[in-house]
Amino acid sequence: MSQRDEEELQRTRETLQETMNFLGAVAAGLEDAVGESAKSITYLAGKNLGHRVCVGARRTNDVEEALVELRRVLKENGCLWTFDRFYSKASRSTSAQEGADEVLLVFRDCMIRQALFSYGHPQKGSLCNMMFGFFAGALETIMGRTSRLEIKHAGENACLKCLTIDR
Numbered sequence: 001m002s003q004r005d006e007e008e009l010q011r012t013r014e015t016l017q018e019t020m021n022f023l024g025a026v027a028a029g030l031e032d033a034v035g036e037s038a039k040s041i042t043y044l045a046g047k048n049l050g051h052r053v054c055v056g057a058r059r060t061n062d063v064e065e066a067l068v069e070l071r072r073v074l075k076e077n078g079c080l081w082t083f084d085r086f087y088s089k090a091s092r093s094t095s096a097q098e099g100a101d102e103v104l105l106v107f108r109d110c111m112i113r114q115a116l117f118s119y120g121h122p123q124k125g126s127l128c129n130m131m132f133g134f135f136a137g138a139l140e141t142i143m144g145r146t147s148r149l150e151i152k153h154a155g156e157n158a159c160l161k162c163l164t165i166d167r
Contacts, residue, residue, distance in 0.1 A: 012078070038126040046130035050137025053077055057142050063101050063165060066142045073138070081131075082109040086160060103163045104152070113159060123154040139165060 001009075034041070057073050060066050067085070074081050086104040107113070112127045132149040139147045146166045153160040 039129040042126040042130040043133035043136075046133025046135075047137035047140075048133075049130075050134040050139075051141050052137075053134075054138045054141035057138075059142060059144070061143060061145075063103055063143075066139060066165075067103070067105075069142055070135075070138050080109060080111050081107065083107045099167050101165045101167065103165070105149075105161050105163055107159045107161065108157070110159060113154075117156070123159070124151055128154075135163065139163075 054070070054073055058065075058069050060069065067083075071083075083105045086106040088104065110131075112131055113123065116123055116125075116127060128151065135149045136147050139145065143165065148164045150162045150164070151159060152162050
């Protein structure tokens, strides 16, 4: 990557971070104004966004292919959410619940987490729910299946989430 490309990427990232900080302030106000229903509102907003962003995405029934396609769509739309499969020692493959596939995902570079820390807003609130909704809408569009994203661990450097995709 050239110096010029790196500088442009840095400017883009700074602009995005400023926007996310503003969104953190809006989320805090929304949570204060409407309480717990803020999580439902932001979940639905994220789900609608996930559907819209993935309209032209390649369809697949395979979980791994769906995650690759979701990464591609995020990158194509300038979203800086990097996530990878997380393999525990106990399970090296997609685990299965009754009627569902479970995948552990680790989010290292999450623009929402960075905005929350910049703003001083706690994790696991309405902005995280917006991300859950985004994943649900995106995967519903890509796979034609409903899904849920649940925080297993929220931390300063990474978050571990369990993605459950219904069969």
